Amino acid sequence: xxxxxxxxxxxxxxxxxxxxxxxxxxxxxxxxxxxxxxxxxxxxxxxxxxxxxxxxxxxxxxxxxxxxxxxxxxxxxxxxxxxxxxxxxxxxxxxxxxxxxxxxxxxxxxxxxxxxxxxxxxxxxxxxxxxxxxxxxxxxxxxxxxxxxxxxxxxxxxxxxxxxxxxxxxxxxxxxxxxxxxxxxxxxxxxxxxxxxxxxxxxxxxxxxxxxxxxxxxxxxxxxxxxxxxxxxxx
Ligand code: HPA
Numbered sequence: 658x659x660x661x662x663x664x665x666x667x668x669x670x671x672x673x674x675x676x677x678x679x680x681x682x683x684x685x686x687x688x689x690x691x692x693x694x695x696x697x698x699x700x701x702x703x704x705x706x707x708x709x710x711x712x713x714x715x716x717x718x719x720x721x722x723x724x725x726x727x728x729x730x731x732x733x734x735x736x737x738x739x740x741x742x743x744x745x746x747x748x749x750x751x752x753x754x755x756x757x758x759x760x761x762x763x764x765x766x767x768x769x770x771x772x773x774x775x776x777x778x779x780x781x782x783x784x785x786x787x788x789x790x791x792x793x794x795x796x797x798x799x800x801x802x803x804x805x806x807x808x809x810x811x812x813x814x815x816x817x818x819x820x821x822x823x824x825x826x827x828x829x830x831x832x833x834x835x836x837x838x839x840x841x842x843x844x845x846x847x848x849x850x851x852x853x854x855x856x857x858x859x860x861x862x863x864x865x866x867x868x869x870x871x872x873x874x875x876x877x878x879x880x881x882x883x884x885x886x887x888x889x890x891x892x
Contacts, residue, residue, distance in 0.1 A: 660733050663705070665697035671707050671716040673742040673889045674734055676727070678838065680704040680719030686746075687717050690886060703730065713890040720745065720838060724771050724815060727838040728845060735849040742852040742892075744791070745842055746885045748860035748874075749811065749834035751867075752827055756859055758867045759877040761806040761884065762833050763787075763795045764855035767840035769813045770823075774844055785843035788852035794892035795856055798884045806884075809833045811855065813840035824863045835863060856885050 658667055677683055683704050687694035691708025698705035698718065705718030718734070720727040727745070734740035749762055756762065766786045774783050792808060799806040812827045812835040824835065839855035846853035858877040861868045869877070 658737050660737055662700055662703065662729055663698050663733055663738075664700050665705065665738065667738060669697040669707060670705070670734065670738045670740060671714040672740060673744070674716040674718055674740050675885055675889060676718055676720040676731070676743055676745045676842075678720050678722050678747050680721075683717045683719045686882065690882060691715060691717070710886055711890055715889055723837045724769070724773050724813065724841040728773065728841040731842050731845045731853070735845060735851045740851070742791070742889070743842060743846065744885050744889055745838060745853070745855040746881055747836060747838070747855070747857050749836040749857035750861045750863040751834050751859045752812065752824060752863055753807075753831065753833045756807055756833050757805065758859050758862060758869055759805070759873060760859045761799055761804050761877070761881055762811065762857045762859060763792060763799065763806060763808045764811040764839045764857065765792055765808050767811040767813045767843055767855070768827065768832060769840040771813065771815045771840065773841050777848065783844070785840045785847065787843055787854045788846070790892055791852055791854035791888060795854060795884055795888045798887045802880065802883060804880050804884065807833050811836060811839050813837055821864070828864060834859060854888070856881055856888075
């Protein structure tokens with residue numbers, strides 16, 4: 658069923674979808690890693706493709722940046738396209754001292770400064786968590802690949818240009834890294850009875866100096882992709 662944001666018909670999208678923030682990244686992932694990719698969406702330039710990886714049908718679609726954007730696309734995938742699993746692949750800013758550039762962060766949970774969860778009218782504060790089987794499998798694959806990886810809390814912020822004191826406060830609570838989407842993805846998955854995980858590479862360090870060159874970005878991207886693809890087809 659096409660939506661205002663997605664022209665795909667039901668059946669054109671796989672049960673598992675990888676979601677990078679950047680739609681052009683989705684195109685590159687489809688063309689690099691999938692066999693016979695077919696584009697199912699171009700609405701608003703939010704490119705989506707379905708193909709096969711090692712014989713398994715898999716889709717990849719951009720999420721856009723920020724909670725409202727990923728919330729729209731992931732909600733529609735879960736509710737209107739029968740998608741069971743979404744794995745966000747993206748970048749994050751390192752917050753914790755043990756997190757370095759190029760490391761992989763597997764988001765076990767995602768704190769936020771957004772009030773997205775208010776919609777559920779809960780009598781307290783909900784903890785948005787990833788699907789445990791996906792977390793466990795991604796960590797196993799990362800371990801097998803010998804990746805430098807961390808499993809723990811993310812911050813999904815609404816404020817990219819935030820002040821240092823706010824970032825430091827989250828770091829003091831052991832939050833590993835900051836990005837802008839995981840919490841909404843996890844909440845949508847949980848509310849729909851479905852599965853989600855975010856696997857990120859560290860592209861910059863928020864409380865220390867450090868930013869990746871284009872080449873370093875590419876290398877750590879490839880490792881993140883190996884983890885995400887293997888997790889997607891084996892879990
Ligand atoms: N802040 C928020 N989102 C991000 C960052 C960051 O430093 N790096 C990559 N995504």
